[in-house]
Amino acid sequence: MKPVRLAIAGLTACSGCQLTLLNCEDELPDVLRRFELVYFPMAQSGGHREGPFDAALVEGAVSTPADLDMLFSLRNASRLLVAVGTCAAFGGVAAMNNGQSQRQELLRTVYGGHESLPESFAPAPFGNFVSVDWTIRGCPPEKEEVVELLAALLAGTLPPVRSYPVCTECRSRENLCLLLEKGELCLGPVIQGGCNARCPATGIACEGCRGPVREANVAQELELLLERGFGREEIDRRMNRFKPGWDYEQRR
């Protein structure tokens, strides 16, 4: 069988999504056998980004002209473009203040008033610029979802879509409900599952790293949190941590 040709790259990000692949210690030898890593600068020298690729797995938000250039080039060279992780899907942590501050102000806060500030615009998801064939969510994504995608690629298909919230998995694990029973600012009801309620099972409220679940009842979550005494600003900050611009009117 012809190996599947991959590009693995990162734009504005922490490299965590690429690292998640390298963290699949049990599966990695198999992955290296069945896939051809044509372009993977983080773990492989001498590659080129011209393709053609069967799939490009790309992490990170788009926040510089160089990011955009890389994104277009990988889109053009690949049959499938996979947005890996929450930055690629929604903008991620770098985008958390998009709705409230100007990029140039932020740049000046960090670099001072120099003339040649780094070129950077408000971090945005891939979908704002190109068509995306598949998205893996999470900051970072679950290993299993990365392996699931690779297995699907070998079979010439894509994995099934998940469309249930973190609460579904949290309930099935029989965790204490941090939102209703402990009064914590938990975003479980509006966030897409697939992490097996990782954080609530550790006693930590869901911080929303996987982005909105389909048909999220955002209005109800907002109302509930306000009722529980959380301030609107605090709720906004938490909701925007991984995805700016929520629609608080949204009901199923």
Added chain:
Amino acid sequence: MSSVVEINPLTRLEGHGSVKVFLDGARVERVELHLSESPRLFEALLVGKSYAEVPDIVCRICSLCSTVHKVTALLAVEDVLGIEVSERTSLTRELMLNGATVQDHALHLYFLVLPDLLGVQGVAELAGVAPELVKQGLAIKKVGSLIQETVGGRLIHPVNIRLGGLGRVIPKPELTQLRDELRLALPACQDVCRLFCTPFPFPKLPEPAFLALEPSSVPLGSRRLRLSRDRSFAVGEYREHVEETFLAYSNAKLSKVMGVEATVGALARLHHAPTLSEGAGEIFKAHRHELIGKDIRGNNLAQAIELYDAAERALQLVERLLELEPGPEAGVAAAPRSGTGTAACEAPRGVLIHSYTFDDAGICTQADVITPTALNQGALARDLLALARGMEGEETARMTAALERLIRCYDPCISCSVHTFPP
């Protein structure tokens, strides 16, 4: 005739960077190191966030260093709020840091550096030419990952360590499993040094000025930074001693420490005489002459020794945690307080400093992060120039290969480094 040799992108490291060598004929005029990672502006984004949110957000600076970013941020916030944590919490944090060191050094040494030693392009070819070494590297890395996953609740961006305490206490059966896995992995960890004890044969480099935390008998208790033999300063006073300048071609600012280009990381730590675990101490003694007083080419061997040290130490910590009486470990509900808190930890690749200022309501008004690669940037650029000059007249491919290899000695983490604060 002048020309420019460019290495772009730099590969087998974390983040985006490139190097330009400016030549006049065969003569090397200058070398530019570009850390071109897109700035994510964390320090600016943290302003306006509450003290409780800061550690969860700031660990996202870097995936390889997310544990140490989180621990350092927690220590800095706890410094402001005057929180003291329990022995269990402190031991758990220390265990996670050692697990991260095992995982990270194994990744760097086996999958990013080893291809240089075996003359291959990277992890894919490595699996073809040295499948047993790949298996060994993965097995070592896996035990580090298991610690992160079990104790931290997640491999990258850990959730279980929180302000003042833990999300959940690690149950004994899980600790027992960690103990067993660590015991199994120890012989391989001991073996890592064998692969990295021959430094690569390129011209001698300038003598580094090593910066590391002063060793402390209290876990995570060190509050002083030592530069080479005779100069040191309190972590809380780092602003007076670390000077940063903006470079037009790099998104990470250049740091000078007490006026010199400091070198941080494994080799720097070993120069400051830390107390090593028994087995690692023996190996260090045997290789001392290859490390002490040597340039950065010894850093990969130093990392290999540290990897074994971290594995042995992790085992001791797990055993100590198994001895502790069971009990709940809730995070501390601290009242906000105004003030500035600063903390420094040793990340796998060197000193990491976090500093935050909060107002009365606990809202962050200033944030500052200085990372190992930002600290190393000056020394790295200096060494690149020295190496390029030492190889004048060599074939371009040979020179660029050597330059890339030198960069990997430093184990740079570029996405970490592109976050600095104005002077």
